[in-house]
Amino acid sequence: MLYKSKRPTRILHINVEIGETDQVYNQFSLPLADKREITLCTFFKSDMKPPKTITLFEGDGSFKGFFRALKAALAEKEYDIIHAHSPHCGFLFLAATRFAYRKFKPSTVVTVHDSYPNYKLRNRILWLPVFASFQRVVCCSRASYDSFPVLYRRLAGDRFDCVQNGLDIARVDNVAANTRQRPRQTSDFTIIAISRLVEIKNPFSVISAFQQSINQTSQTSRLVYIGDGPLRNSLIIKNREVGLENQIEFTGLIPRDKVFDHLLRADLFISTSYGEGLPVAVLEAMACRCAVLLSDIPPHREIAEGVDFIPLIHPDDVAGFAREIRRFREMPISERTEIGNKCRELVEQRFSLTAMHSGYAEIYTQITGNHVPPALERIRP
Numbered sequence: 229m230l231y232k233s234k235r236p237t238r239i240l241h242i243n244v245e246i247g248e249t250d251q252v253y254n255q256f257s258l259p260l261a262d263k264r265e266i267t268l269c270t271f272f273k274s275d276m277k278p279p280k281t282i283t284l285f286e287g288d289g290s291f292k293g294f295f296r297a298l299k300a301a302l303a304e305k306e307y308d309i310i311h312a313h314s315p316h317c318g319f320l321f322l323a324a325t326r327f328a329y330r331k332f333k334p335s336t337v338v339t340v341h342d343s344y345p346n347y348k349l350r351n352r353i354l355w356l357p358v359f360a361s362f363q364r365v366v367c368c369s370r371a372s373y374d375s376f377p378v379l380y381r382r383l384a385g386d387r388f389d390c391v392q393n394g395l396d397i398a399r400v401d402n403v404a405a406n407t408r409q410r411p412r413q414t415s416d417f418t419i420i421a422i423s424r425l426v427e428i429k430n431p432f433s434v435i436s437a438f439q440q441s442i443n444q445t446s447q448t449s450r451l452v453y454i455g456d457g458p459l460r461n462s463l464i465i466k467n468r469e470v471g472l473e474n475q476i477e478f479t480g481l482i483p484r485d486k487v488f489d490h491l492l493r494a495d496l497f498i499s500t501s502y503g504e505g506l507p508v509a510v511l512e513a514m515a516c517r518c519a520v521l522l523s524d525i526p527p528h529r530e531i532a533e534g535v536d537f538i539p540l541i542h543p544d545d546v547a548g549f550a551r552e553i554r555r556f557r558e559m560p561i562s563e564r565t566e567i568g569n570k571c572r573e574l575v576e577q578r579f580s581l582t583a584m585h586s587g588y589a590e591i592y593t594q595i596t597g598n599h600v601p602p603a604l605e606r607i608r609p
Contacts, residue, residue, distance in 0.1 A: 235265075236263065236264045236265050237264045237265070237308045237309065237592065237596075238264070238265040238267070238305060238306070238307045238308045238309070239264055239265065239266055239267070239307060239308065239309045239310075239311055239592075240267045240268075240269060240301055240302075240307045240309070240310045240311065241256055241257060241266065241267070241268050241269070241311050241313065242268075242269045242270075242298070242310070242311065242312045242313065242317040242318075242321055243268065243269075243270055243271075243312075243313045243314065243317060244270065244271045244272060244313075244314055244316060244317060245270050245271065245272040245273075245274060246268060246270055246274050246276065246278070246284075247274065247275070247276060247481070248276065248481065248482070248483045248484050249481060249484060249487070251341065251393070251508055252268075252313045253268070253278070254396065254484060255393070255394065255395075255396065255508070255581060255584065256311070256313075256588075257278070257282055258278070258279075258282070259396050259399075259581060259585075260585065261278075261279060261281040261282050262281055265283075265305075266281070266282045266283070267282070267283040267284075267285070267301055267304065267305075267307070268282060268283070268284045268285070269284075269285045269286075269287075269297055269298050269301040270284070270285070270286050270287055270294075270297070271287045271289065271293075271294045271316070271317070271320070272286075272287060272288075272289050273286045273287065273288055273289065274286055283301075283304070285297040285298070285300050285301040285304075291320070294320060295320075295324050298320075298321065298324050299324070302325075302332075307335060308335060308592070308596050309335055309337055309592050309595075309596065310332055310335045310336050310337070311336075311337045311338070311339065312336070312337070312338040312339075312358070312362070313338070313339050313341060314341070315347070315351045315352075315354035315355045315358060316351070316354060317338075318338045318354070318355075318358035318362060319354040319357060319358055321336075322357055322358065322361055329361070333361065333362075333363055334363055334595065334596075335363065335595070335596065336361075336362045336363045336364070337362065337363065337364045337366060337588075337591065337592070337595070338358055338362045338364075338365055338366070339366050339367075339368060339391075340355075340365065340366065340367045340368060340372055340376075340505070341368050341372075341505045342368075342372065342503070342504070342505040343369075343371055343372045343375040343503055343504065343505060343526065343527065344372075344375040344376045344377065344380075345375060345503060346428055346502075346503035346504075346505075355380065356379075356380070356383065359380050359383040359384045359388075360383040360384070362387070363387060363595050364387050364389060364591055364594075364595055365384045365387055365388050365389065366389045366390065366391050366588075366591065367388075367389070367390045367391075367505075368390075368391070368392065368393045368505040368506045369390070369392055369393060369505055369506030369527050369530055370390055370392070370530055371504075371505075371506065371525075371526035371527040371529070371530050372390070372505050372506065372527070373388070373389075373390040374526070375526070376388075389591060391584060391587035391588055391591070392506055392530075392578075392579060392583070392584065392587070393505070393506040393508055393511070393579065393584060394511075394579055394580050394581040394582070394583050394584025394585070395508060395511040395512060395515055395575055395579055395580065395581055396581045397515050397575065397576065397580060397581065398581075399484075399485075399488075400488050400512065400515045400516060403485050403488040403489060403492070404488070404492055404516070407488075407489055407492050407493075416448050416495075417448065417449040417450070417495050417496070417556075417557045418449075418450045418451075418452065418493065418494045418495050418496075419438065419449070419450065419451045419452070419494065419495065419496045419497070419498055419553065420451075420452050420453075420454065420490055420491055420494040420496070420497050420498070420513065420518070421434045421451065421452070421453045421454070421455075421497070421498050421499065422453075422454045422455055422487065422497075422499075422509040422512075422513075423455045423499065423501060423509065424455055424456070424457040425453075425455055425456060425457030425458065425459040425460045425463060426457045426458060426459060427459070427502075428501065428502050428503050429455075429457075429499075429500075429501045429502070430500040430501055430502050430523070430543050430544075431453070431459060431463055431500070432459075432463065432466065433500040433543065433544065433546050433549065434451070434453065434498055434500050434549075435451075435463060435466055435467060435470070435472075435476065436546045436550075437498070437500065437546050437549035437550045437553060438451045438472070438475075438476065438550075438553065439470050439472060439550075440546060440547065440550035441549075441550040441551075441553035441554050441557070442472075442475075443554075449475060449557065450475050450476070450477070451472075451475060451476045451477070452476075452477045452479060452490055452494070453476065453477065453478050453479070454479045454480075454481075454482060454487055454490065455479075455480075455481065456480045456481045460478060460480075463478065464478060487512065488512065488516060491512060491513050491516035491518050492516045492517075492518075494513070494516075494518050495518070495519070495556065495557075495564060496518065496519050496520070496521060496553065496556045496557075496564075497509075497510065497513035497514075497518050497519070497520045497521065498520075498521045498522075498549065498553070499520075499521075499522050499523055499528070500523050500541075500543050500549060501523050501525065501528075501543065502523070502525065502543050503525060503527075504525065504527040504528070505527060506527050506530065506531070507527060507528070507531075510522065510528070510531060511531070511575050511579050513571070514531075514571035514572060514574060514575045515571075515572055515575045515576075516568075516572075517565070517568035517569055517571060517572045518568055518571065519537075519556060519564055519567040519568050519571060520538055520571060521538075521539050521541070521549065521552050521553065521556065522538060522539070522540055522541070523540070523541060523542070523543040524540035524541055524542050524543070525543065528540060531574075531579070535570070535574060537567045537570050537571070538571070539552050
């Protein structure tokens with residue numbers, strides 16, 4: 229029998245780190261900080277401070293430092309939910325609580341934020357004891373859920389579940405309300421790409437496709453690439469080699485509200501990624517009423533399911549991406565605007581943060597026996 233607790237639900241989120249672009253911070257913690265007692269425990273020290281409504285215990289990038297932070301977090305209070313967000317965090321939690329895990333197990337949840345093929349062998353191995361031990365294992369998309377082999381499904385059994393990622397649309401709208409929209413001109417065309425600059429995100433194909441799409445009538449086209457990673461210097465060198473320094477900008481990591489500001493001013497979002505969980509950056513672009521051009525991979529198919537206004541191109545088909553970029557650039561502004569509005573409607577209908585929080589509230593309720601309020605109310609500007 230379920231009962232209503234007189235105090236807010238206490239949740240400990242365990243993550244590698246938090247930052248401006250971190251999903252655990254932006255989707256799981258910040259929007260619910262005034263509804264639940266949120267505590268964060270991280271392996272690495274953060275370069276940002278959360279609001280006072282969120283308690284933070286930081287490691288120092290070492291195992292000893294993380295175990296010290298986790299011990300302090302667990303001693304601080306008794307939690308209704310202990311929620312890990314990576315194979316590393318799940319495994320380290322098991323290691324740290326190996327003599328007391330029976331006490332904590334009923335409260336444990338782990339979210340799988342990527343698809344199985346995207347994980348390195350080490351992380352696939354780390355997932356094995358986590359799948360076998362945590363009370364609930366939750367994938368961030370149907371594509372992620374379907375990607376795991378039979379062994380993992382058997383280990384998790386009926387504890388294996390799926391809650392699709394969601395987007396804080398109200399936050400996007402708050403930024404939009406304070407953003408001066410640039411006048412649309414047929415000669416201007418801005419493309420946005422957002423990702424970690426790593427091999428699996430296939431960033432070189434973005435640069436190559438943009439280069440191939442350029443012609444004499446598109447010298448005012450721009451590509452803004454938001455993100456950072458080990459490939460950044462190589463991408464900048466390639467950019468110089470093809471002579472597009474004046475048309476391609478690499479911003480590095482920037483605050484989330486600045487990301488929304490870029491998306492609100494863009495004409496097209498592009499992703500050539502080989503693998504994702506359920507990409508929040510794509511949902512953010514769509515919520516900003518920006519048309520999207522995506523690689524043909526299962527998570528992108530999940531987003532585009534049942535619609536005809538989101539092109540899907542094989543990740544290595546650079547010519548195909550270039551062709552679609554030209555098509556979007558040459559179409560009337562009114563048509564691009566209509567596609568952007570359809571993208572927004574799709575996110576509102578299927579990928580809202582309210583729906584995601586409702587899914588997790590149901591899981592929290594099932595494993596604790598307490599009634600967990602399902603979703604936060606939307607606050608519109």
